[in-house]
Amino acid sequence: MSLISAYSPLPVSFERGEGIWLWDGKNKEPYLDALTGIAVCGLGHAHPEITKAICDQASKLIHTSNVYQIELQTELAAKLTALSGMEQAFFSNSGAEANEAAIKLARAYGHQREINHPHIVVLEGAFHGRTLATLTATANRKGQAGYEPLVSGFIRAPFNDSESIKNMAHHNNEIVAVMLEPIQGEGGIHLPPSDYLKKIRELCDQNNWLMILDEVQTGNGRTGSYFNYQQHGILPDIVTTAKGLGNGYPIGVCLMRGKACNLFQPGNHGSTFGGSPLASRVGLTVIDIIEKNNLCKNAADMGQRLIKNLKEALSNNTHVQDIRGQGLMIGIELDKPCRDLMKIGLDQKILFNVTADKVIRLLPPLNITGEQVDQIVERLKKCIELFYQ
Numbered sequence: 001m002s003l004i005s006a007y008s009p010l011p012v013s014f015e016r017g018e019g020i021w022l023w024d025g026k027n028k029e030p031y032l033d034a035l036t037g038i039a040v041c042g043l044g045h046a047h048p049e050i051t052k053a054i055c056d057q058a059s060k061l062i063h064t065s066n067v068y069q070i071e072l073q074t075e076l077a078a079k080l081t082a083l084s085g086m087e088q089a090f091f092s093n094s095g096a097e098a099n100e101a102a103i104k105l106a107r108a109y110g111h112q113r114e115i116n117h118p119h120i121v122v123l124e125g126a127f128h129g130r131t132l133a134t135l136t137a138t139a140n141r142k143g144q145a146g147y148e149p150l151v152s153g154f155i156r157a158p159f160n161d162s163e164s165i166k167n168m169a170h171h172n173n174e175i176v177a178v179m180l181e182p183i184q185g186e187g188g189i190h191l192p193p194s195d196y197l198k199k200i201r202e203l204c205d206q207n208n209w210l211m212i213l214d215e216v217q218t219g220n221g222r223t224g225s226y227f228n229y230q231q232h233g234i235l236p237d238i239v240t241t242a243k244g245l246g247n248g249y250p251i252g253v254c255l256m257r258g259k260a261c262n263l264f265q266p267g268n269h270g271s272t273f274g275g276s277p278l279a280s281r282v283g284l285t286v287i288d289i290i291e292k293n294n295l296c297k298n299a300a301d302m303g304q305r306l307i308k309n310l311k312e313a314l315s316n317n318t319h320v321q322d323i324r325g326q327g328l329m330i331g332i333e334l335d336k337p338c339r340d341l342m343k344i345g346l347d348q349k350i351l352f353n354v355t356a357d358k359v360i361r362l363l364p365p366l367n368i369t370g371e372q373v374d375q376i377v378e379r380l381k382k383c384i385e386l387f388y389q
Protein backbone atom coordinates (compact mmCIF):
# COMPACT_ATOMS: atom_id res chain seq x y z
CA MET A 1 0.00 0.00 0.00
CA SER A 2 1.30 3.41 -0.84
CA LEU A 3 -1.60 5.85 -0.81
CA ILE A 4 -3.55 7.33 2.09
CA SER A 5 -7.00 5.81 2.36
CA ALA A 6 -8.85 9.12 2.67
CA TYR A 7 -10.26 9.04 -0.85
CA SER A 8 -11.67 5.51 -1.38
CA PRO A 9 -11.83 5.98 -5.17
CA LEU A 10 -14.32 4.19 -7.40
CA PRO A 11 -12.92 1.17 -9.28
CA VAL A 12 -12.13 3.01 -12.50
CA SER A 13 -9.36 5.22 -13.86
CA PHE A 14 -9.30 7.24 -17.04
CA GLU A 15 -6.63 7.60 -19.63
CA ARG A 16 -8.12 10.00 -22.12
CA GLY A 17 -10.77 12.68 -22.36
CA GLU A 18 -12.39 14.87 -24.96
CA GLY A 19 -15.03 17.44 -24.12
CA ILE A 20 -17.68 15.78 -21.95
CA TRP A 21 -16.33 12.27 -22.66
CA LEU A 22 -13.81 10.14 -20.72
CA TRP A 23 -12.29 6.80 -21.75
CA ASP A 24 -11.05 4.23 -19.23
CA GLY A 25 -8.71 2.32 -21.53
CA LYS A 26 -10.70 -0.91 -21.12
CA ASN A 27 -14.10 -0.13 -22.55
CA LYS A 28 -14.56 1.27 -26.01
CA GLU A 29 -17.64 3.21 -24.97
CA PRO A 30 -16.80 6.47 -23.17
CA TYR A 31 -18.30 7.82 -19.96
CA LEU A 32 -20.46 10.94 -19.98
CA ASP A 33 -18.77 13.23 -17.45
CA ALA A 34 -21.44 15.18 -15.56
CA LEU A 35 -19.02 16.01 -12.71
CA THR A 36 -15.98 17.44 -14.57
CA GLY A 37 -13.53 16.74 -11.76
CA ILE A 38 -15.88 18.52 -9.29
CA ALA A 39 -16.57 21.71 -11.27
CA VAL A 40 -12.98 21.98 -12.41
CA CYS A 41 -12.94 21.12 -16.12
CA GLY A 42 -15.71 23.55 -17.04
CA LEU A 43 -14.54 23.68 -20.65
CA GLY A 44 -14.44 19.89 -20.92
CA HIS A 45 -11.43 17.62 -21.16
CA ALA A 46 -8.44 18.25 -23.41
CA HIS A 47 -9.82 21.55 -24.66
CA PRO A 48 -7.60 22.29 -27.70
CA GLU A 49 -7.06 25.97 -26.83
CA ILE A 50 -6.08 25.13 -23.24
CA THR A 51 -3.74 22.40 -24.43
CA LYS A 52 -2.17 24.81 -26.87
CA ALA A 53 -1.75 27.53 -24.22
CA ILE A 54 -0.15 25.08 -21.76
CA CYS A 55 2.24 23.67 -24.38
CA ASP A 56 3.17 27.09 -25.70
CA GLN A 57 3.73 28.63 -22.26
CA ALA A 58 5.58 25.56 -20.96
CA SER A 59 7.95 25.81 -23.88
CA LYS A 60 8.67 29.46 -22.98
CA LEU A 61 8.53 29.83 -19.21
CA ILE A 62 6.81 27.93 -16.40
CA HIS A 63 7.91 29.56 -13.17
CA THR A 64 10.07 32.40 -11.90
CA SER A 65 8.60 33.10 -8.38
CA ASN A 66 7.09 36.26 -7.01
CA VAL A 67 10.57 37.62 -6.35
CA TYR A 68 10.18 39.04 -9.86
CA GLN A 69 7.35 40.73 -11.68
CA ILE A 70 5.14 38.36 -13.65
CA GLU A 71 3.42 40.12 -16.50
CA LEU A 72 0.90 37.37 -17.16
CA GLN A 73 -0.10 37.46 -13.46
CA THR A 74 -0.66 41.22 -13.65
CA GLU A 75 -2.70 40.70 -16.79
CA LEU A 76 -4.85 38.02 -15.15
CA ALA A 77 -5.35 40.24 -12.08
CA ALA A 78 -6.53 43.07 -14.35
CA LYS A 79 -8.92 40.72 -16.13
CA LEU A 80 -10.36 39.23 -12.93
CA THR A 81 -10.75 42.54 -11.12
CA ALA A 82 -12.54 44.01 -14.14
CA LEU A 83 -14.81 40.96 -14.33
CA SER A 84 -15.62 40.93 -10.63
CA GLY A 85 -15.72 44.60 -9.62
CA MET A 86 -12.84 43.99 -7.22
CA GLU A 87 -9.57 45.95 -7.07
CA GLN A 88 -6.74 43.63 -6.06
CA ALA A 89 -5.84 39.97 -6.50
CA PHE A 90 -3.75 37.42 -4.62
CA PHE A 91 -3.08 34.16 -6.48
CA SER A 92 -2.91 30.76 -4.80
CA ASN A 93 -2.89 27.16 -6.01
CA SER A 94 -6.18 25.94 -4.57
CA GLY A 95 -9.50 27.00 -3.16
CA ALA A 96 -8.51 26.40 0.45
CA GLU A 97 -5.46 28.64 0.07
CA ALA A 98 -7.56 31.39 -1.50
CA ASN A 99 -9.89 31.12 1.51
CA GLU A 100 -6.95 31.14 3.92
CA ALA A 101 -5.95 34.46 2.37
CA ALA A 102 -9.49 35.77 2.84
CA ILE A 103 -9.49 34.68 6.50
CA LYS A 104 -6.13 36.35 7.10
CA LEU A 105 -7.42 39.53 5.43
CA ALA A 106 -10.43 39.55 7.75
CA ARG A 107 -8.16 39.22 10.77
CA ALA A 108 -5.81 41.92 9.54
CA TYR A 109 -8.84 44.11 9.00
CA GLY A 110 -9.94 43.44 12.58
CA HIS A 111 -6.56 44.25 14.04
CA GLN A 112 -6.42 47.46 12.03
CA ARG A 113 -9.64 48.38 13.85
CA GLU A 114 -8.07 47.35 17.17
CA ILE A 115 -10.19 44.25 17.58
CA ASN A 116 -7.72 41.90 19.19
CA HIS A 117 -9.62 38.63 18.85
CA PRO A 118 -11.52 39.02 15.58
CA HIS A 119 -14.43 36.67 14.86
CA ILE A 120 -15.66 35.51 11.46
CA VAL A 121 -19.27 34.35 11.11
CA VAL A 122 -19.59 31.13 9.08
CA LEU A 123 -22.67 29.06 8.28
CA GLU A 124 -24.16 25.67 9.02
CA GLY A 125 -23.58 23.39 6.03
CA ALA A 126 -20.58 25.41 4.83
CA PHE A 127 -17.56 23.99 3.04
CA HIS A 128 -14.44 26.13 2.74
CA GLY A 129 -11.58 23.63 2.50
CA ARG A 130 -9.38 21.32 4.54
CA THR A 131 -6.48 23.38 5.87
CA LEU A 132 -6.84 23.95 9.61
CA ALA A 133 -8.46 27.38 9.35
CA THR A 134 -10.73 26.50 6.43
CA LEU A 135 -11.61 23.19 8.08
CA THR A 136 -12.67 25.14 11.16
CA ALA A 137 -14.80 27.37 8.93
CA THR A 138 -16.29 24.23 7.36
CA ALA A 139 -19.34 22.78 9.09
CA ASN A 140 -18.41 19.12 9.01
CA ARG A 141 -17.84 17.43 12.34
CA LYS A 142 -16.64 14.27 10.59
CA GLY A 143 -13.95 16.23 8.79
CA GLN A 144 -12.94 18.08 11.95
CA ALA A 145 -12.95 15.19 14.44
CA GLY A 146 -9.50 14.09 15.44
CA TYR A 147 -7.79 17.30 14.35
CA GLU A 148 -8.50 19.42 17.40
CA PRO A 149 -7.51 21.94 18.57
CA LEU A 150 -9.19 23.78 15.73
CA VAL A 151 -8.58 27.43 14.99
CA SER A 152 -10.35 29.96 17.19
CA GLY A 153 -12.17 33.03 15.93
CA PHE A 154 -15.09 31.45 14.07
CA ILE A 155 -18.74 31.52 15.09
CA ARG A 156 -21.46 29.59 13.34
CA ALA A 157 -24.86 30.82 12.25
CA PRO A 158 -27.77 28.87 10.76
CA PHE A 159 -28.05 28.86 6.96
CA ASN A 160 -30.62 31.24 5.42
CA ASP A 161 -31.25 33.12 8.64
CA SER A 162 -29.96 36.68 8.44
CA GLU A 163 -31.86 37.57 11.64
CA SER A 164 -29.65 35.27 13.68
CA ILE A 165 -26.55 37.00 12.34
CA LYS A 166 -28.14 40.35 13.14
CA ASN A 167 -28.64 39.16 16.71
CA MET A 168 -25.01 38.10 16.92
CA ALA A 169 -24.03 41.69 16.17
CA HIS A 170 -25.79 42.77 19.40
CA HIS A 171 -23.84 40.35 21.58
CA ASN A 172 -20.46 40.28 19.93
CA ASN A 173 -18.46 43.37 19.09
CA GLU A 174 -15.50 41.37 17.85
CA ILE A 175 -17.15 40.19 14.61
CA VAL A 176 -15.22 41.45 11.60
CA ALA A 177 -16.61 39.44 8.68
CA VAL A 178 -19.25 37.04 7.38
CA MET A 179 -17.96 34.29 5.12
CA LEU A 180 -20.29 32.16 2.99
CA GLU A 181 -20.87 30.35 -0.28
CA PRO A 182 -23.59 31.95 -2.44
CA ILE A 183 -24.81 28.40 -3.14
CA GLN A 184 -23.63 25.66 -0.80
CA GLY A 185 -21.95 22.99 -2.88
CA GLU A 186 -20.52 20.21 -0.70
CA GLY A 187 -23.31 20.91 1.80
CA GLY A 188 -25.87 19.59 -0.72
CA ILE A 189 -26.58 22.29 -3.37
CA HIS A 190 -28.48 24.68 -1.13
CA LEU A 191 -29.66 27.94 -2.66
CA PRO A 192 -30.56 30.82 -0.38
CA PRO A 193 -33.76 32.83 -0.97
CA SER A 194 -33.22 35.58 -3.54
CA ASP A 195 -32.87 38.43 -1.03
CA TYR A 196 -30.51 36.64 1.38
CA LEU A 197 -27.19 37.87 -0.01
CA LYS A 198 -28.56 41.43 -0.12
CA LYS A 199 -29.51 41.17 3.55
CA ILE A 200 -26.05 39.91 4.47
CA ARG A 201 -24.56 42.79 2.44
CA GLU A 202 -26.69 45.26 4.42
CA LEU A 203 -25.69 43.73 7.74
CA CYS A 204 -22.03 43.93 6.77
CA ASP A 205 -22.42 47.58 5.77
CA GLN A 206 -24.26 48.48 8.98
CA ASN A 207 -21.66 46.81 11.18
CA ASN A 208 -18.49 47.53 9.23
CA TRP A 209 -17.93 43.85 8.57
CA LEU A 210 -16.31 42.40 5.48
CA MET A 211 -18.55 40.28 3.29
CA ILE A 212 -16.52 37.33 2.05
CA LEU A 213 -17.98 35.15 -0.68
CA ASP A 214 -16.47 31.74 -1.35
CA GLU A 215 -17.07 31.21 -5.07
CA VAL A 216 -14.50 28.44 -5.37
CA GLN A 217 -17.21 26.20 -6.83
CA THR A 218 -19.85 28.68 -8.04
CA GLY A 219 -17.41 30.96 -9.89
CA ASN A 220 -16.10 30.97 -13.45
CA GLY A 221 -19.47 30.75 -15.18
CA ARG A 222 -20.77 27.71 -13.31
CA THR A 223 -24.13 29.21 -12.27
CA GLY A 224 -24.88 31.27 -15.37
CA SER A 225 -22.88 34.43 -14.63
CA TYR A 226 -19.13 34.73 -14.16
CA PHE A 227 -19.63 34.99 -10.39
CA ASN A 228 -22.88 34.00 -8.73
CA TYR A 229 -23.22 37.26 -6.74
CA GLN A 230 -23.62 39.11 -10.03
CA GLN A 231 -27.16 37.69 -10.17
CA HIS A 232 -27.93 39.24 -6.76
CA GLY A 233 -27.03 42.87 -7.49
CA ILE A 234 -24.40 43.09 -4.77
CA LEU A 235 -20.62 43.30 -4.46
CA PRO A 236 -18.80 41.43 -1.71
CA ASP A 237 -15.64 42.94 -0.18
CA ILE A 238 -13.70 39.75 -0.83
CA VAL A 239 -14.40 36.93 -3.26
CA THR A 240 -12.40 33.73 -3.69
CA THR A 241 -12.44 31.30 -6.56
CA ALA A 242 -10.40 28.36 -7.85
CA LYS A 243 -11.79 25.11 -9.34
CA GLY A 244 -13.01 26.19 -12.82
CA LEU A 245 -10.40 28.94 -13.26
CA GLY A 246 -7.70 26.53 -14.44
CA ASN A 247 -9.76 23.83 -16.23
CA GLY A 248 -7.60 21.31 -14.34
CA TYR A 249 -4.45 23.35 -13.86
CA PRO A 250 -4.20 24.23 -10.13
CA ILE A 251 -4.95 27.90 -9.53
CA GLY A 252 -6.90 29.91 -6.99
CA VAL A 253 -7.45 33.57 -6.36
CA CYS A 254 -8.56 35.87 -3.56
CA LEU A 255 -9.99 39.13 -4.92
CA MET A 256 -10.64 42.17 -2.74
CA ARG A 257 -11.85 45.74 -2.89
CA GLY A 258 -12.27 48.90 -0.79
CA LYS A 259 -11.42 48.44 2.87
CA ALA A 260 -10.16 44.90 2.19
CA CYS A 261 -7.37 46.29 -0.01
CA ASN A 262 -3.78 46.94 1.08
CA LEU A 263 -4.05 44.87 4.26
CA PHE A 264 -1.30 42.55 3.04
CA GLN A 265 2.05 44.29 3.24
CA PRO A 266 5.42 43.20 1.79
CA GLY A 267 6.51 40.03 3.54
CA ASN A 268 3.32 39.17 5.40
CA HIS A 269 1.63 36.88 2.90
CA GLY A 270 2.66 34.94 -0.17
CA SER A 271 2.90 31.73 -2.16
CA THR A 272 5.81 30.13 -4.00
CA PHE A 273 3.79 28.76 -6.91
CA GLY A 274 0.88 31.24 -6.85
CA GLY A 275 0.35 33.16 -10.08
CA SER A 276 3.17 31.53 -12.02
CA PRO A 277 3.49 32.41 -15.71
CA LEU A 278 1.99 29.03 -16.63
CA ALA A 279 -0.92 29.19 -14.17
CA SER A 280 -1.69 32.77 -15.19
CA ARG A 281 -1.59 31.94 -18.88
CA VAL A 282 -4.07 29.12 -18.33
CA GLY A 283 -6.38 31.37 -16.29
CA LEU A 284 -6.33 34.03 -19.00
CA THR A 285 -7.11 31.43 -21.65
CA VAL A 286 -10.00 29.95 -19.63
CA ILE A 287 -11.61 33.37 -19.21
CA ASP A 288 -11.07 34.16 -22.88
CA ILE A 289 -12.82 30.95 -23.95
CA ILE A 290 -15.72 31.55 -21.53
CA GLU A 291 -16.22 35.08 -22.89
CA LYS A 292 -15.70 34.31 -26.56
CA ASN A 293 -18.20 31.46 -26.54
CA ASN A 294 -20.79 33.05 -24.24
CA LEU A 295 -20.47 30.12 -21.88
CA CYS A 296 -22.13 31.86 -18.94
CA LYS A 297 -25.27 32.13 -21.02
CA ASN A 298 -24.94 28.55 -22.21
CA ALA A 299 -24.62 27.40 -18.59
CA ALA A 300 -27.80 29.33 -17.72
CA ASP A 301 -29.76 27.99 -20.70
CA MET A 302 -28.56 24.40 -20.48
CA GLY A 303 -29.02 24.42 -16.72
CA GLN A 304 -32.66 25.42 -17.15
CA ARG A 305 -33.15 22.69 -19.71
CA LEU A 306 -31.47 20.12 -17.47
CA ILE A 307 -33.58 20.99 -14.43
CA LYS A 308 -36.79 21.09 -16.44
CA ASN A 309 -36.14 17.76 -18.13
CA LEU A 310 -35.01 16.11 -14.90
CA LYS A 311 -38.21 17.25 -13.21
CA GLU A 312 -40.27 15.82 -16.05
CA ALA A 313 -38.37 12.55 -16.26
CA LEU A 314 -38.43 11.97 -12.49
CA SER A 315 -41.87 13.37 -11.73
CA ASN A 316 -43.35 9.91 -11.07
CA ASN A 317 -40.50 8.79 -8.84
CA THR A 318 -41.64 9.17 -5.24
CA HIS A 319 -38.08 8.68 -3.93
CA VAL A 320 -36.98 11.98 -5.46
CA GLN A 321 -37.42 14.64 -2.77
CA ASP A 322 -36.19 17.70 -4.63
CA ILE A 323 -34.43 18.85 -7.79
CA ARG A 324 -32.70 22.21 -7.41
CA GLY A 325 -29.83 24.28 -8.68
CA GLN A 326 -28.74 27.23 -10.73
CA GLY A 327 -26.95 27.14 -14.05
CA LEU A 328 -24.99 23.91 -14.26
CA MET A 329 -24.77 23.32 -10.51
CA ILE A 330 -27.60 20.94 -9.81
CA GLY A 331 -28.64 18.66 -6.97
CA ILE A 332 -31.18 15.84 -6.90
CA GLU A 333 -32.12 14.90 -3.36
CA LEU A 334 -33.26 11.34 -2.75
CA ASP A 335 -35.00 9.88 0.29
CA LYS A 336 -32.03 7.84 1.52
CA PRO A 337 -28.20 7.77 1.44
CA CYS A 338 -27.18 6.94 -2.12
CA ARG A 339 -23.42 6.76 -2.50
CA ASP A 340 -23.86 3.38 -4.24
CA LEU A 341 -25.46 5.24 -7.12
CA MET A 342 -22.01 6.31 -8.30
CA LYS A 343 -21.13 2.66 -9.00
CA ILE A 344 -24.38 2.16 -10.88
CA GLY A 345 -23.39 5.29 -12.81
CA LEU A 346 -20.16 3.62 -13.89
CA ASP A 347 -22.15 0.74 -15.39
CA GLN A 348 -24.46 3.18 -17.13
CA LYS A 349 -21.45 5.21 -18.32
CA ILE A 350 -22.30 8.43 -16.51
CA LEU A 351 -20.17 10.24 -13.92
CA PHE A 352 -21.60 12.34 -11.08
CA ASN A 353 -21.10 12.33 -7.34
CA VAL A 354 -23.14 12.25 -4.18
CA THR A 355 -22.77 14.93 -1.54
CA ALA A 356 -24.38 15.37 1.87
CA ASP A 357 -25.21 11.61 1.80
CA LYS A 358 -28.29 11.76 -0.40
CA VAL A 359 -27.86 14.52 -2.94
CA ILE A 360 -26.79 13.56 -6.47
CA ARG A 361 -24.59 16.40 -7.68
CA LEU A 362 -24.32 17.34 -11.34
CA LEU A 363 -21.59 19.75 -12.50
CA PRO A 364 -21.33 19.15 -16.27
CA PRO A 365 -19.13 21.26 -18.56
CA LEU A 366 -20.28 24.79 -19.39
CA ASN A 367 -20.12 24.12 -23.13
CA ILE A 368 -22.51 21.17 -22.94
CA THR A 369 -24.98 20.74 -25.83
CA GLY A 370 -28.73 20.21 -25.57
CA GLU A 371 -28.34 16.66 -26.83
CA GLN A 372 -25.81 15.89 -24.10
CA VAL A 373 -28.17 17.37 -21.51
CA ASP A 374 -30.82 14.93 -22.69
CA GLN A 375 -28.37 12.04 -22.40
CA ILE A 376 -27.61 12.98 -18.80
CA VAL A 377 -31.33 12.88 -18.01
CA GLU A 378 -31.82 9.54 -19.73
CA ARG A 379 -28.86 7.82 -18.09
CA LEU A 380 -29.51 9.28 -14.66
CA LYS A 381 -33.15 8.22 -14.74
CA LYS A 382 -32.01 4.68 -15.45
CA CYS A 383 -29.48 4.80 -12.58
CA ILE A 384 -32.07 5.96 -10.06
CA GLU A 385 -34.51 3.25 -11.20
CA LEU A 386 -31.82 0.58 -10.80
CA PHE A 387 -30.86 1.95 -7.38
CA TYR A 388 -34.39 1.50 -6.04
CA GLN A 389 -35.01 -1.90 -7.65
Ligand SMILES: *Cc1c(COP(=O)(O)O)cnc(C)c1O
Pocket (backbone or CB within 6 Å): 093, 094, 095, 096, 097, 099, 127, 128, 129, 130, 181, 185, 186, 214, 215, 216, 217, 242, 243
Ligand atom coordinates in the same frame (compact mmCIF):
# COMPACT_ATOMS: atom_id res chain seq x y z
C1 LIG B 1 -13.73 22.81 -3.37
C2 LIG B 1 -14.06 23.95 -2.49
C3 LIG B 1 -13.08 24.52 -1.64
C4 LIG B 1 -11.71 23.93 -1.48
O1 LIG B 1 -10.95 24.00 -2.64
P1 LIG B 1 -9.60 23.12 -2.75
O2 LIG B 1 -9.05 23.52 -4.09
O3 LIG B 1 -9.99 21.69 -2.67
O4 LIG B 1 -8.73 23.53 -1.64
C5 LIG B 1 -13.44 25.62 -0.90
N1 LIG B 1 -14.68 26.15 -0.96
C6 LIG B 1 -15.63 25.64 -1.77
C7 LIG B 1 -16.97 26.29 -1.82
C8 LIG B 1 -15.36 24.51 -2.54
O5 LIG B 1 -16.32 23.99 -3.29
